[in-house]
Amino acid sequence: MIKVVGAVIEKEGRIFCAKRGPGKALAGLWEFPGGKLEDDETAEEALVREMEEEFSCRILVKEKLLTIKHPYDFGTVELTTLLCELNEGEPQLSEHTEMRWVNISELPELGWAPADVPTVELLLRRL
Numbered sequence: 001m002i003k004v005v006g007a008v009i010e011k012e013g014r015i016f017c018a019k020r021g022p023g024k025a026l027a028g029l030w031e032f033p034g035g036k037l038e039d040d041e042t043a044e045e046a047l048v049r050e051m052e053e054e055f056s057c058r059i060l061v062k063e064k065l066l067t068i069k070h071p072y073d074f075g076t077v078e079l080t081t082l083l084c085e086l087n088e089g090e091p092q093l094s095e096h097t098e099m100r101w102v103n104i105s106e107l108p109e110l111g112w113a114p115a116d117v118p119t120v121e122l123l124l125r126r127l
């Protein structure tokens with residue numbers, strides 16, 4: 001099981017979305033930025049670390065949204081999504097090809113990593 005955490009960062013009704021870079025699993029699909037948990041790390045700690053490493057910004061975790069298992073051909077991912085806000089700095093692009101702040105109602109228009117779809121649906125229901 002590959003444990004992964006993703007940040008649903010909200011600002012004024014928009015959500016921060018990132019497009020996975022080339023040469024990785026699920027390249028070219030949109031995701032909630034984050035990554036794999038390291039040993040002995042909580043989901044919250046992993047997410048704060050990943051946002052600093054990949055986007056050079058500091059986030060504040062507000063609440064857990066959901067945990068879902070998704071079987072891919074390379075293994076099963078257990079994705080936990082956490083609702084967050086930006087605390088310090090603006091996200092800077094590094095490993096991803098593109099980043100966007102998207103209105104919640106427009107989230108379904110992006111091509112999402114399959115494991116992210118239940119979180120997108122949850123956000124739409126909470127509108």
Ligand SMILES: Nc1nc2c([nH]c(=O)n2[C@H]2C[C@H](O)[C@@H](COP(=O)(O)OP(=O)(O)OP(=O)(O)O)O2)c(=O)[nH]1
Binds near residue numbers: 077
């Ligand atoms: N970060 C992230 N990964 C996701 C999401 N949805 C989803 O299926 N995944 C999958 C893609 C990858 O197989 C795995 C996360 O790997 P990653 O490549 O982002 O993690 P990482 O930065 O720790 O990885 P690494 O390249 O250092 O090994 O989870 C999502 O919303 N965010």
